[in-house]
Amino acid sequence: MTIPKLVLYNSNLCPYAARAVLALAETNTDHEVVPIDLSVPRPEWYLKDINPYGQVPALKVDDKDIILESLFVAEYIADLNPESGLLPKDALQRAQTRYLIHHWGARTQPAHHKATFITDATEAATNRKALIVELEKVNQLLINAHRVEGDGAGPFFLGDKFTFADLAIAPFLARFFLLGQYNDNKDVTKEEFPQLERFFQWKEAVLARSSVQKATPPQETLTNNYRKWVQ
Known part of the structure; x- marks a missing residue:
C-alpha cells in the first residue's frame, strides 16, 4: 500500500494529539508536523480549512482530505500500516x-x-x-x-x-x-x-x-x- 502524504496538526501538551503521534511513531510513517498553540485562539486559517472546532489532532491527507478526532486519526494511521499489528485481527x-x-x-x-x-x-x-x-x-x-x-x-x-x-x-x-x-x-x-x-x-x-x-x-x-x- 502506498502511504499518502500526511500532515499532522499537533500540540505536544495534548494527550489526545499524542495518540496520533504514537500511531505515527509505532508505524514509522513519514509525515509532516504543524504545531498548534492551544494557549491562544486558533488562527482563522485553522478554523476555516482544518478544524472548525479548533481542536487537535487533525490529519491532512494528500493536501486535501481532513481527518478529525484522535481515535479516528490514530486508527487511520494503523489501517495504513496493517503489518504493524496495532489493530487486532480477532x-x-x-x-x-x-x-x-x-x-x-x-x-x-x-x-x-x-x-x-x-x-x-x-x-x-x-x-x-x-x-x-x-x-x-x-x-x-x-x-x-x-x-x-x-x-x-x-x-x-x-x-x-x-x-x-x-x-x-x-x-x-x-x-x-x-x-x-x-x-x-x-x-x-x-x-x-x-x-x-x-x-x-x-x-x-x-x-x-x-x-x-x-x-x-x-x-x-x-x-x-x-x-x-x-x-
Whole structure:
C-alpha cells in the first residue's frame, strides 16, 4: 500500500494529539508536523480549512482530505500500516479494545480528573476512593482480555505486543502522576493497592515504551500546564 502524504496538526501538551503521534511513531510513517498553540485562539486559517472546532489532532491527507478526532486519526494511521499489528485481527479482541478505550474515557479518566484537579482536601480524598473503585474495574478488564494463539502472556492489554488499546490510553497513563500534585492526595501505588496488580503491570509496561516516553513532555511541564484546571 502506498502511504499518502500526511500532515499532522499537533500540540505536544495534548494527550489526545499524542495518540496520533504514537500511531505515527509505532508505524514509522513519514509525515509532516504543524504545531498548534492551544494557549491562544486558533488562527482563522485553522478554523476555516482544518478544524472548525479548533481542536487537535487533525490529519491532512494528500493536501486535501481532513481527518478529525484522535481515535479516528490514530486508527487511520494503523489501517495504513496493517503489518504493524496495532489493530487486532480477532473480532473479539477488537471489540474489547474499543470497550477498554471507551471505559477509560467515560469512567476512569473523569474519576482521575475529579480526584486531581481540586484543592478541597475532604472532597479530594473522597474522589480518590472513587478512582480506586474505577481502577479495580479496569484491572478486571485487563485480566479478562481475550488472548489468541501467539499473543503471549506479556504485560500489555493483549499480551506481548503493544497494540491500539495501549496506544490510546498511554497519554493518560503518562499523566496519572498528576494525582496529588495539587492537593493532599497521593499517587496510587501497588504497595497500597495490591489488588490492582494487573493494572500496575500494564501501566509500567506502557510507560516504559520508548515511543510513549518520547511523546510525553517532562512531568514539571505537565504539572505547570494543567494547573489551570485546578478548582
